Amino acid sequence: MFSLILLTSCDxxxxxxxxxxxxxxxxxxxxxxxxxxxxxxxxxxxxxGPDVRIAHVQQVNEPYLQF
Incomplete structure (x- = not known):
């Protein structure tokens, strides 16, 4: 699992x-x-609304990598 911080609008x-x-x-x-x-x-x-949101994602295909 790793985290992405995406810069997006609050809505x-x-x-x-x-x-x-x-x-x-x-x-x-x-x-x-x-x-x-x-x-x-x-x-x-x-x-x-939140100014910052962090998306935690996990790889679903091989080869498996973990961050």
């Missing part, structure tokens, strides 16, 4: 984060991933 959904994480890792690293979770660090929450 993006978790589904869109999943799609962006999958397309980014496929284009940059050449492997497919699945989304494990989207983390919102506690000190980054505000009334307009």
């Amino acid at each position: 993006i959904s978790d589904k869109e984060i999943k799609q962006k994480a999958q397309s980014y890792t496929k284009s940059q690293y050449g492997f497919s991933v699945k989304l494990n979770e989207v983390e919102i660090p506690g000190n980054y929450k505000d009334l307009l």
